Amino acid sequence: MSSPEVLLGKSLPELTEWITQQGQPAYRGKQLYQWLYEKGATSLADITVFPQKWRQNQENTIIGRSSIYHYSTAPDRTRKYLLKLADGLIIEAVGIPTHKRLTVCVSSQVGCIMGCDFCATGKGGFTRNLKTHEIIDQILTVQNDFGERVSNVVFMGMGEPLLNLPEVIPAIKSINEDIGIGQRSITISTVGLPQKILELAHHQLQITFAVSLHASNQHIREKLIPSANHYPLSQLLAECREYVKITGRRVTFEYILLAGVNDLPQHAKELVQHLRGFQTHVNLIPYNPISEVDYQRPSQERVNDFLNRLKQENIAVSVRYSRGLEADAACGQLRATVDR
Incomplete structure (x- = not known):
């Protein structure tokens, strides 16, 4: 059949x-x-x-559409969706509205194999890659539910997008050409995988490319991201520089600030040394607590100090304060908590 x-x-x-x-x-x-x-x-x-x-x-x-299994809404109107796929598996998507735009955070896999220590999604393990239509469906679901056009898409939900490029690349092209969202309004976020960054670069997409760095040295990165054991920080940064050469577009580095782990003055100094003269932007993200680990969110004073140390060295940097904390929808909190 x-x-x-x-x-x-x-x-x-x-x-x-x-x-x-x-x-x-x-x-x-x-x-x-x-x-x-x-x-x-x-x-x-x-x-x-x-x-x-x-x-x-x-x-x-x-058609290839999912059904809404459950959703929760935070006071800031950020909405997390648990979507049931045709085979009964559950994935998550998040709608993040502001007065100017509606952003959708999409998943690229059911679960995640990377197992980052600070992330709730990785604690649930990995099941399978999403198909192209299952990625596109998430944008349409949020768009239909909010009753307004989606303006931005970020691949920052469940999964590692670079492990699913055969489905992610066609999805991006459809999001762009069929739904009508500009490629520069689409972001792919990755923890970094050998050769995969260069594979993405050769597609010559005009997307925003974000790397989850989260550490200023190899020792800390191995503690936070298991795959870093096989992918030295020096190699990751070299491939990011090559990405800039191939595409002509800068790399955004996501850096989750964990109190006492990677947010000290010496860590800011190390980060500056890596990024000086590099076409980049750093997104500092104060940690969003999850129940499985005991990392702590740094104080506002510590966040500001780290921010200012990078600014003083002419590193392009900003702080991203996550939306949807009350709905377990923020960065690192994406997880099917309903069935607990």
């Missing part, structure tokens, strides 16, 4: 070709395209411009 045809993720020409193969006129390809990406159809039954009899005969065709 053949696998069901999944429509989400197909381009306008692909949908037009498919619809004509089903005996429908070519103009219905554009109708199908609009219902998928603009109107957010979740099944063929929703597409009322198509003949009812024809829709009933398309039993082996699915």
